Structure formats: structure tokens, C-alpha cells
Amino acid sequence: MLFMDLISEGSKPDLVACSSITIHQIAEALGRAVDARDPGTYTHSEEVAAIGHILALRMGLSPRWAEMVHIAGHLHDIGKIRIPDYILRKPGPLTPTEMAVMRTHAEAGASILEPVEIFRLPGGVADMVRFHHERYDGSGYPRGLRGRTIPLGARILAVADSLSAMLQERPYKEPMDFDAALREIRSLSGTWYDPRVVAALLDSVESVHQAWSAIRGEPVPMCLEDVLEKECFKANGSA
Numbered sequence: 001m002l003f004m005d006l007i008s009e010g011s012k013p014d015l016v017a018c019s020s021i022t023i024h025q026i027a028e029a030l031g032r033a034v035d036a037r038d039p040g041t042y043t044h045s046e047e048v049a050a051i052g053h054i055l056a057l058r059m060g061l062s063p064r065w066a067e068m069v070h071i072a073g074h075l076h077d078i079g080k081i082r083i084p085d086y087i088l089r090k091p092g093p094l095t096p097t098e099m100a101v102m103r104t105h106a107e108a109g110a111s112i113l114e115p116v117e118i119f120r121l122p123g124g125v126a127d128m129v130r131f132h133h134e135r136y137d138g139s140g141y142p143r144g145l146r147g148r149t150i151p152l153g154a155r156i157l158a159v160a161d162s163l164s165a166m167l168q169e170r171p172y173k174e175p176m177d178f179d180a181a182l183r184e185i186r187s188l189s190g191t192w193y194d195p196r197v198v199a200a201l202l203d204s205v206e207s208v209h210q211a212w213s214a215i216r217g218e219p220v221p222m223c224l225e226d227v228l229e230k231e232c233f234k235a236n237g238s239a
Contacts, residue, residue, distance in 0.1 A: 024067070106130055127154060
């Protein structure tokens with residue numbers, strides 16, 4: 001049985017046993033597999049991972065924790081493997097019933113990842129995946145957490161996920177331009193998003209835009225790896 005078939009049926013494969021492949025590579029591959037189910041979001045998980053990594057470093061997280069945010073970014077939507085195609089690919093707004101089903105993907109994703117010991121760290125990858133749709137004012141899901149009761153990594157992914165989604169073209173909406181998306185996120189600082197994460201985004205606009213453009217295949221002066229390396233060097237230099 002294929003690996004993704006195991007996940008969709010509710011089995012819990014042991015990623016750590018795959019010693020010939022790094023966890024990062026597995027996470028990237030799984031993120032692409034999930035994105036491939038919805039052609040309109042084919043780069044979404046990669047964008048969330050890269051943007052989240054940059055924001056984590058700008059906020060002073062250690063390189064190890066920034067890497068955990070990166071991995072969680074690749075895996076944040078893995079629970080969508082259990083969402084029916086007719087909902088996932090619907091070319092328009094979801095009904096309340098369909099939205100309730102869609103919202104199960106956060107808990108489903110965490111349950112897929114929790115058997116992996118390194119992902120079970122408090123506030124770690126599984127928690128980031130579970131809580132990335134929580135909102136700073138408590139109006140999010142799945143548990144309505146508020147403020148700093150939301151794990152920091154999840155607060156970072158909430159901003160990265162929203163920025164990427166705003167920039168994606170969908171059947172029912174045009175993509176925002178980059179500046180408009182930034183304005184939208186800034187307007188929701190303190191309500192949907194942690195103000196500290198929003199400040200980190202506004203402080204790293206150049207790097208975030210370069211990373212996003214590189215993932216989209218646009219001509220940029222630096223490849224994605226170089227952008228992340230530059231941010232890591234900057235973080236180490238200010239430590």
C-alpha cells in the first residue's frame with residue numbers, strides 16, 4: 001500500500017524509520033502531494049514553509065526551532081488528505097456543512113504527525129499543524145485559543161499561510177498583489193494575527209518577497225536557499 005494511502009485510511013506510519021531520507025525531505029514531498037490534489041495551490045505549502053522560516057528567524061527563534069516551523073509549514077495542510085475531493089476542489093465558497101468538514105483538517109493533520117516522537121514536542125510540529133487556524137482574538141479553530149496560549153509556531157504559520165493564500169489565484173477569487181496582501185495582514189494585527197509576527201513580516205518584506213518569487217519561478221537575484229541562508233546568518237549575527 002502506498003504511503004499516502006496509509007495516511008488517508010488513518011494509519012500512522014513511522015517517519016523516523018525512513019533513515020535514508022531526512023524528515024525535511026519527507027515533509028517537503030508530503031506537502032507537495034497534498035498541494036497536488038488542488039492544482040490552484042501547487043506551491044502553497046512550500047511558500048508557507050519558507051515564509052514561516054524567515055519569520056521565525058526574524059523573531060529570534062533558534063535555527064532548530066525555525067527549521068521546525070519550516071517542516072510544519074510543509075505539513076500544515078496534511079490533514080486535507082482526509083477531506084473529500086468534492087469539498088477540496090469545489091470551485092466556489094463552501095456551505096456551512098462543507099466548511100465544518102474542511103475545518104477538521106487541522107486536528108486530522110496533527111493526529112497523523114503525533115506518532116513521530118520529534119513532532120510531539122510541546123509547541124512543536126504537531127501543535128503548529130493543529131493550531132495554525134487559531135486567531136489571536138480567540139475566533140479561530142479548532143479550539144478557540146487566544147493570544148499567547150496559541151503556540152508561537154502556530155501564530156507564525158497563521159501569518160505565513162494567510163499571506164500565501166491571499167497571493168494564490170483561486171476559481172472564485174483573483175490573487176491580491178503583494179502590497180495589498182501586506183496591508184490586509186497589517187489591518188488584522190492584534191485581531192487575527194499576533195502583532196509581533198506581523199511586525200516580523202513587515203521587517204522582512206524583502207526576503208519574504210524574494211522567497212515567494214523564487215518559489216513561483218520568477219527571476220530574482222537570489223534562489224530560495226540563499227534567501228534562507230542570508231536570514232539565518234542575519235539571525236546568528238544579531239544573537
